[in-house]
Amino acid sequence: MKNVADQRYLSIKSTPDGSYTIYNSELNENYHSEFGAQTESNYVYIKQGLSMIQKEVIHVFEMGFGTGLNAYLAWTYAQEYNKIVHFISIEKFPVSVDFLPVPSFIENRLDSLTAWNNIQQAAWNSTRNVDNSFILTKLNVDIAEFEHYSTYDIIFYDAFAPSVQPELWTPVIFKALHSRLNPEGILVTYSSAGIVKRALISAGFTLQRLPGPPGKKHMLRAIKNR
Numbered sequence: 001m002k003n004v005a006d007q008r009y010l011s012i013k014s015t016p017d018g019s020y021t022i023y024n025s026e027l028n029e030n031y032h033s034e035f036g037a038q039t040e041s042n043y044v045y046i047k048q049g050l051s052m053i054q055k056e057v058i059h060v061f062e063m064g065f066g067t068g069l070n071a072y073l074a075w076t077y078a079q080e081y082n083k084i085v086h087f088i089s090i091e092k093f094p095v096s097v098d099f100l101p102v103p104s105f106i107e108n109r110l111d112s113l114t115a116w117n118n119i120q121q122a123a124w125n126s127t128r129n130v131d132n133s134f135i136l137t138k139l140n141v142d143i144a145e146f147e148h149y150s151t152y153d154i155i156f157y158d159a160f161a162p163s164v165q166p167e168l169w170t171p172v173i174f175k176a177l178h179s180r181l182n183p184e185g186i187l188v189t190y191s192s193a194g195i196v197k198r199a200l201i202s203a204g205f206t207l208q209r210l211p212g213p214p215g216k217k218h219m220l221r222a223i224k225n226r
Contacts, residue, residue: 002140005093015039018105022067022095029164031066033190035215038069038105040190043213045070045156048221049188050077050085053153057084061150061180063143063168064158065091067100068119071136075115078133088137090146097121143173148180155181157189162196169196174203174222181224192218 009026019038022031033040050058058078062070071087078085097120106112115130122128127137139146143159144167155177159168169191177187189196192209197220200207205222212219 003093005095007096007099010095010099012099012101019069019103020067020101024160027160027164029160032069033213033215035213037067038073038103040213040215041069041073044188044190044219045158046073046077048210048219049154049156049186050074052186052221055083055153058086058154059150059152059182060085060087060154060156061148061152061177062087062089062156062158064156064160065089065094065138066158067095068116069103070156070158071119072106072112072116075119075130075134076112082133084133084135086135086137086150088139088150088152090139090141090143092140092142094124094138094140143168148176151180151182152177153182153185155185155187157187157191162191162193166195169193169199171199171202174199174205178203178205178224183224183226185224187222187224188220189222190216190219192216192220196220 009024011023012020013023014020015037017036017039021037074085074087106116118130122136122138124138124140130136162169200222206225208221209218
């Protein structure tokens with residue numbers, strides 16, 4: 001891999017719902033909500049995102065693999081609703097598999113534990129069938145350098161906050177994503193910051209501001225109408 005996360009700055013923080021986030025002390029930023037990592041991801045990316053796509057085969061692009069939690073929850077959704085999910089996730093600085101514990105909410109469920117391990121252990125810059133319902137591609141790349149080679153039904157935009165890394169929330173990046181979305185495709189993100197709204201509108205999206213998960217007032221769902 002070209003880059004890996006510097007673990008000197010990383011620490012695991014438990015959250016109230018039995019999951020965990022990672023705290024990056026160099027950026028003073030959490031990977032997920034400290035109010036409940038699983039709760040936030042389920043609400044933003046699954047309930048307000050993936051469940052909106054009424055297709056049997058769904059193509060997902062994720063900006064920010066992070067801990068792999070969003071990928072795992074998308075696998076869970078595919079199992080529950082008998083979907084086939086093609087999941088492409090990029091991460092500039094992957095976290096070592098050895099650093100990540102198994103979340104307590106899945107550690108005693110064999111099928112879920114197997115899926116979690118398969119997602120975590122999947123090689124970077126390759127594609128792996130986690131099972132017949134979930135095809136995972138993990139890419140170690142900067143989104144500014146990524147050349148999209150597929151089209152998507154939905155985008156999980158889970159970068160660090162725009163206050164920390166504004167370069168990841170620009171009209172240029174969102175225009176590239178807009179061009180790769182299928183008609184009526186959507187982008188969901190936890191952030192509702194002004195810089196994010198303006199960039200998405202500039203890229204051609206129609207915005208829906210929705211109630212946020214615990215600890216946040218709002219989140220955004222952006223729709224490609226053409």
